[in-house]
Amino acid sequence: MNMKNIETEIFELISFGGNARALAFDALKEAENENFSEAKKLMEEAEAELNKAHNTQTKLIQSEINGEEFEKSLLLIHAQDHLMTAISEQGLIRHMIRILEKVEEKMKGEDL
Template sequence: MDNTMNTEMDIFTIISHGGNAKSIAYEGLEAAHKGEFEEADKLIEDAHKELNEAHKTQTKLIQAEINGTVFEKSLLMIHAQDHLMTSISEISLIEQMIKLLKKMDSLTK
């Protein structure tokens, strides 16, 4: 397998895990809306595991570039980075929303 193919697989790994993380986090938000806070917390933890996998691959590519590997500029790579960054941002906001829902729930009891 040539270097281009490996890079493309890494890019798709970032996209896949980033997308999974975001989807799982939204499932957590839905659980929180139903008052299922333990499930919401578990799903957020799972979302972070997915983010960690994406981040590991991103770090591998960054380290390769630091060590002299030259990557072609690629729309796919830009998309992967955008996808990961957006997932990280949305998950941070979802975590804050879940905290608010927990607080609201505690005030109504």
């Protein structure tokens, strides 16, 4: 894998991770507005973006395992940080949405 390909892969990590993060936060906003079906749809889209990022990350890891040498740049570290933050936030947002759903169910039960 040449340096140009590595940079493309790095930018894919950043892009897919950023897309996943944005979609997850959009899902949280929908859940805040009690639109849980839209929140679920957006979280599924976020998961698909994270899967793309994982595929890209796996290609980079496999290249290194196969003995391909490439520079470990600050940009690569940034991409990894970006992806890990997106993964972490997605998990937290998924949990927050479940809490909001429980609160909504409880509120509906009290309205009866």
